[in-house]
Amino acid sequence: MEKYKPNDKFNNFSISAETTQAVCYLARGIAHDLNNLLAAVAGYCELAIEEAEEGRPPKRRLGLALEAANRAKEKVRQLQTFGRQEKTEAKPFDLNRTILQAVPNFKRNLPREFELNTELDPKIEALLGDQAQIRLLLVKLAAHAGKTLGHPGKVTFSSRVLVDNDFPSLPFATRQSEKYVLISLNYPGIELSSQSRQHIFEPYHPLKETGGNTGLNLALAWGITKAHGGEIFFSCSKEGESLFSIYLPGIQLKDLAANEADPNHAPAGQKGRQILWVDTNTKTKNLAEQLLSSEEYQFVGHASIDRALAVHEKSWRNIGLLVLDFNQLEEEGFRAIENILKTNSRAKIMLTCPYAALDRAKPLLNKGVSEVLKRPFLKADLLTKIRTLMDG
Structure with a gap:
């Protein structure tokens, strides 16, 4: 696995972070305008469907138009998530169970020559965040991994509570919590160039190694992580081992008490x-x-x-x-x-x-x-x- 010294690592990610922030602003503006237009289109479609006669062609066509508008709204929602406009609904939830719920979706699309494993830390009691968003984060990471698989091998989702000894080696400087939980996705992937790694979380960035692009999957994962006060990193080795590491603030007893109250x-x-x-x-x-x-x-x-x-x-x-x-x-x-x-x-x-x-x-x-x-x-x-x- 490619290693960076702390300062080198920050320097390597600084360009990507600045570019990603600029793309965030662009995504927010586009999402805002499109959402308002689509809300009007879809809203009037629904009202027209209510008034249309059952079984008549106009009602069926309006239904198709509404379906298309709703698909477009889903894309806008993804842009809003990436631009960190969506509010996260913070509630305590079971992280390990959330990981297990996301695994079957990935397993169905995994070629037979790959083995899927989980290594979950039983000491994780709960996280404070939006469970649906964290599940979406895992699904998007898995979707990207499925498109960049290399040689056959093991794919592993893991979770771990970080202890005091881990903090000096964290790949980020500012800590927002006294506790952190690490979620990892380790898989045999294709080797990516330094250029591709630096832009991995940018939407639709070309990946010469695959002939495609990053799409929105990793941009969404980045946005969800940031909205939860966390950090996300990607690394890969010449041997074909790829690793996503997501650091999320662990739940504090005072947060849990305030939430329940x-x-x-x-x-x-x-x-x-x-x-x-x-x-x-x-x-x-x-x-x-x-x-x-x-x-x-x-x-x-x-x-x-x-x-x-x-x-x-x-x-x-x-x-x-x-x-x-x-x-x-x-x-x-x-x-x-x-x-x-x-x-x-x-x-x-x-x-x-x-x-x-x-x-x-x-x-x-x-x-x-x-x-x-x-x-x-x-x-x-x-x-x-x-x-x-x-x-x-």
Whole structure:
């Protein structure tokens, strides 16, 4: 395995880090613009599908258009992850179990001449982070490894708690935690040039050794690692041994205690399940009622903010979330938000807002509003935001 002295290693990665940061900014801008456009396309497709006649060609074609828009949104989501725009949902989770869950997906695509092993440290109690994102990180590393396999041999996923003796030899200078966990993927891969190694985490960087490029897999892995306060490194030897090393901050007891004490992480069912929805658009309101009622939320809809305020003042203890129309709020000077918070200072408020008014709506996130949902909205986006706000 190729070795670097600490200073040499930092120098070798400095160019790549600067370039990657620049690509991050570009990815953020592209993702932001595309996401807004796709949200409108997909949202209007869903509304049109609701109105189209069953079995008619237009409905089927709209379904195909919506499917394509959703595939495009997935690509944008990957760009957002790489650009570190996606927020990680930090909860304690079992790292070793997460690794074991990712292994079968890799094993199915592994040629028979390769043997897949796991070497998991039983001393790892838990990590604090987004389990789904860490699982995606492992899947993306495995996807890249599957495209760059060399001679037949062993492929090994491993985990290890780092001890004090390990810290002097860490390949990075700044530590964000007193504890670290090391995740490794070791496999027989093709030898990569120094140029390829320096740009390995950049999206779609050409790899002359394979005739292809890096795609988004490793860029996503890099983004997820950074979002968790970790570091990721790649090395390879002339003998054909390739190694990904991911260093993640280990869980601290105080972090775990704070997480368990956070009221936003209370189990479902301990909060008000009623959603008070205010909207003058009857179609949007009916669609939301149909969708949320199927999720066992109690939906209460009103067209008037004044009427909704009266309901909230009388029975605020039963209301878990208020969904308000931004246009109505803007017309009455946003006084409704102040009144709601006077009645219940911990009220959760989500605004539905047209794309053109987003810039005017976002400052309200610092004035008591919990979330802003773009209109027209996708069913999946609505449910995700509702579940996050209602269930923690």
